[in-house]
Amino acid sequence: MSGFELSAREKLECMEFFSKGLTPSKNFVYAGFFYPVEDNLREGLAILLDKLIKNPKDWQTLQKEFNEFIEKKEYKLKGQAIYLKDKVLWYKPRELFKKDRNAFFYRQRKDKYMHIRAGEVSTYGKFSKSSGLVFLRLITPPETGEEKLSKEKVWELRKTLLRLWKDLTNDNEVKSYLHAVISFSERLESDLAPGDFKSPPISKLLSCLAPFDFSTFENAILLSRARLFRREKTPDELLQEIERYSKSLWEDVKYAIEEKLLKDLLNKACDEKFLERLRRDWKEVLKELLKGGRKDKTVGVFVQKGQQVEGKLSYGVFSIPEKEVEVFVFYEKSLEEKLEGFKKGFEKAIEEYQKFTGGIKLSINKKFSLDHLIPHFEELKKIDYSKGELGLHESKILLFDLLYFIARLKGFVELSKERKKPHAILLLLDTDVREANGSYPFWDHFSLAYDFFSLPVQTLNKQTINNFVKYGEGKVSGIQGIYKNLFISLMKDLKSLEFDFEDFKVPEELTVYVILEKPSAGFCYERFNPNNQKVFRHYLYEAYLVHIKGSKVRIEIDDKFIVLAGGVDFERDRIIKWIEDRVGNNKRFCFITASKKEESFINDIISRSSQEERIRKQSIFVEYDEIPIAYISEKASEDCFVIYTSEFENLKKELKINTQKHTVSIALKPADPKNNDQLSLNGEWFYHSALQVFSTEGPGWEKDEVYMEKKSLFLLTILALSQYESESFQTPYAKLELWQKKKNLYIKLRRSHGDYTMGLSGILYELLYLASKIPGDKNIM
Known part of the structure; x- marks a missing residue:
């Protein structure tokens, strides 16, 4: 059953560098770890993954083999490599129970x-x-060469806003506070070494005092959030973090400002009443900036909510498998004492509220500490991810834990298949979105893995856990909303959604296939090289079916594909066949990418089809981007905004964003849940979504369709996808999660005495591809 004769139309030499131990340059970004061309490495990885799937208790021994195998080119693993290139061997739960x-x-x-x-x-x-x-745009030259703004640039922007605020405020107490913050930060900047000034605890301290976040759009820098809310970290905790990080750094900080004065400043920054005063004052300053108060530094634009309703969508009805769901609970060790209380409250909620979720019963099977899924979880939490790069040791344990995690996921898929009912995972995490570090930076990579396998997996933060504990104790009267949101989120790809619509001019019956293209981080290029370079990527495709009939829309996920750089014949041909099988009358395709259209790999895929011309006639190609919003008024938060092409062009013009594109654009602001105390304070939001921008060269599709019908179909398709993505019973619309928009994390591996830097998302795509070709086993622990 072993076979390693994978062929490729375009062999990428750079994908062989790691397996062959070649290092062309110091700053080169590599790939080709879990999908190398060289047979020995690929065969060894298949053997290792098979062992992890079948023998989870031997993980420590297997980790040693993994480390040896990475570092020594000549090292060979013993065992059978069961790998089938022309089959996808994992059984998708969404298909098992469709x-x-x-x-x-x-x-x-x-x-x-x-x-x-x-x-x-x-x-x-x-x-x-x-x-x-x-x-709110800040007039400043953007950086080039990196995907994200550097720490230095963010700090310059924060200083700019602090000074503008100080100049424009009429509140003397606020002015005095801002003056103290500016003086302290400038003293730190001058007295500390550059490396110390950029260190994590100092960055966290300054982020508390100057709480502004920024994002870019079309090479313009805009304010994305002013975090003027309660602080979960106390002043003492912030200062203790500096001392724990480095005693010499703590001494330098105290030299820059007397400890008592620093504590007074932080106490002011953390005082809830003063924060409320800052929020009110910041709104007044925004008004001044909108009036053009400092045209040399900022440009502000207000987009008003129109009075006319453009259309209506019902909140919809979910269809789910009529089967009991067996739940496995994995928890952080710091939450162990709350475990029984959580179980009691959760089971009480199931009995009380399952009538609101289709009568489906969730039953807790077993409880395990989280290190049964992620062996080095506690160590991963302690790693500093702020630099975006990991050292050799940290890289190896993160990579091994992802490998082990995926092996366990395959076990849950096999278990669902054998027992003929869904098996779900609840992950209890000691996190809180309202805290300064309210999430784990490495978690996006683990969530991508279980999303790819379509497994019902859901994380619960400590606030949600506490709510279940209190419900079990009778200290809160009801948590129907919390339970329902958890259930919707848990169902993920197992569900379909149907909703009604009004005032959209679309055909009586039509099926649109929406394909989201999610590129990995780039590779096969030199970092920090200002010259234009060709960057290669792997691609994950998620395909959705949107069926319109009369005044109803039904949407569900249809399939997922991974296409690796190097042109693997089988995977490319599989997605081509998937598209060709769906071409026909009353069928359309909508391809959405976070890249530029000319960089999208989907063009290459379609060009290889024998039905290329017909496919292109029935398709639109949409580029996705986001433009940050500085402030959303309270009454606007609950509405879904749509900004059509002409108004969006006016918005860009007012912000002095000049583009030469001639595109049709639809910009959407998701609706936010009403009265959500977890995400807001006194009507103000802890954070809000960016404006989502969908641009195409034309509203597309068949030429005989009138323009209004094309525009309505474009909008309804995007709204249907966003409806499906929403995991809230309160809000039928959520922003799209495209991997390209997430921050990349670089890892470093050593092989044959050479060091190799790799983008983790690219390596993860290779791992998922490899895992999809290896048989699973019901051994979950």
């Missing part, structure tokens, strides 16, 4: 609708009287 979707429940109420309102670029005078969105 025919069992006989249970139904409404997201909220049958008669509950969401209104779509148009956004209009307006004048400052309407800001105080109308609901809407505020955009």
Whole structure:
């Protein structure tokens, strides 16, 4: 059954560098670890993964073999490599239980609708009287060469806003506070060594005092958030982190400012009443900036919520498998004492609220500490990810834990297949979104793995866990909303969604296949090289079916594909066949990419089809981007905004963002849940979504369709996808999660005495591809 004769149309020499121990340059970014061309490495990895799948208790021995295998080119693993290149061997739970979707429940109420309102670029005078969105651009040259703004650039931007705020405020207490923050930060910057000034505890301290975040759009830098809310870290905790990090750094900080004065400043920054005062004052300063108060430094634009309703969507009804779901609970050790209380509250909630989730019962099977899924979890939490790069030791344990985690996931898929019912995983994490470090930076890579396998997996933070504990103790009266959100999220790819719509001019019956292209981090190029270089990527494709009939839409996920750089024949041919099988009358395709259209690999895939011309006639190609919003007024938060092409062009013009593109654009602001105390304080939001921008060279599809019908179909397709992505019963719309928009993490490996830097998402795509070709086993622990 072993076979390693994988062929490729375009052999990439750079994909062989790691397996052959070649190092062309110091700053080169490599790939080709879990999908090398060289047979020995690929065969060894298949053997290792098979052993991890079948013998989870031997993980420590296997980790030693893994380390030896990475570092020594001549090292050979013993065992059988069961690897089938032309088959996808993992059984997807969504396919196993697709025919069992006989249970139904409404997201909220049958008669509950969401209104779509148009956004209009307006004048400052309407800001105080109308609901809407505020955009704030900082006039500064953007950086080039890296995907994200550097720490140095972010700090310069924060200083700029602090000084503008100090100049424009009429509140003397706020002015005095801002003056103290600016003086302290400048003293630190001058007294500390550059490396110390950029260190994690100092960055965290300055982020607390100057809490502004920024993002880029079309090479312009815009404010994305002002975090003027309660702090979960106390002043003492912030200072203790500096001392723990380095005693000499702590002494340098105390030299820059007396310890008592620093504590007084931090106490002010953390005081809830003063923070409320800062929020009110910041809103007044925004008004001044919108009026053009400092045109040399900023440009502000207000987009008003239109009065006319553009369309209506019902909140919809979910269809799910009519089967009991067996739940395995994995918890952080720091939460162990809450485990029984959580179990009691969770089981009480199941009995009370399963009538609102299709009558489906969740039953807790077993409970394990999280290191049964991720062996080095506690060590991974302690790693400093702020630099975006990991050392040799940290890279190896993170990579091994991902390998082990995926081996365990395959066990859950096999278990679901054998027992003919879904097996779900609850992950209890000691995190809180409201805290300064309210999540684990490495978690995105683990979540990508279980999303790829379509497994029902859900994380719960400590606030949610505490709510279940209190519910079990009778200290809170009801948690129906929390339970329902958890259930919707847990169902992930197992569900389909149907909703009604009004005021959209679309054909009576039509099927649109939406394909999301999610590129990995780039590789086969030199970092920090200003010259233009060809960058290669792997691609994950998620395909959705959107069926429109009358005034109803049904959406579900249809398939997932990974296509690796190097042109693997079988995977490319599989997605081509998938598209060709769906070409026909009343069929359309909508390809969405976070890359530029000319960089999208989907063009290469379609060009190889014998039905290329027909496919292109029935397709639109959409580029996805995000433009950050500085402020959303309270009354605008609950609405879904749509900004059509002409108004969006006006917005870019007012922000002085010049582009030569001639595209049709639809920009959408998701609706935020009403009265969500977990995410807001006194009506103000801890964070808010960016404006999502979908651009195409034309509204597309068949030439005989009228323009209004094309535009409505484009908008309804995007809204349907966003409806499906929402995991909240309160909000039928969520932003799309495209991997390209996430921060990349670089790892470093050593082989044959050479060091290799790799983008972790690219290596993870290779691992998932490899794992999909190896048989699973029901051994989960």
